[in-house]
């Protein structure tokens with residue numbers, strides 16, 4: 195649960211700044227965080243304010259990353275939607291059953307696809323999604339680095 199350690203309330207406040215933190219807190223309390231998908235290393239949700247936006251906080255290479263589809267979020271700011279999503283995570287939101295069921299359906303659809311089709315889907319997404327593109331680069335570098343390590347160390351990397 196390393197993600198939870200990185201998104202303490204004071205950290206969220208610091209990342210967003212007082213003004214956006216307070217707005218995010220209002221959103222969270224007003225129940226605008228919906229369709230939560232949550233895993234050990236990340237959380238994504240639809241936050242419905244004046245318009246619905248998709249906010250996501252996750253860990254990549256041990257670092258905290260975030261993204262939101264709102265105008266501030268796409269500029270890389272830690273917006274009120276991200277605050278609301280972070281607070282939902284902190285409140286122990288394990289994810290919506292419906293959103294999790296939908297994700298399982300997506301997984302089932304992906305399962306029979308061949309490797310080339312999957313690669314195309316991922317590359318196409320990365321083309322238009324800068325944070326995802328960076329995440330892929332990080333993951334690719336991590337895999338490269340771990341393949342350079344001696345076999346003994348590699349084993350422990352895989353275990354984690």
Ligand SMILES: [Zn+2]
Nearest residue numbers: 262264273275
């Ligand atoms: Zn936002």
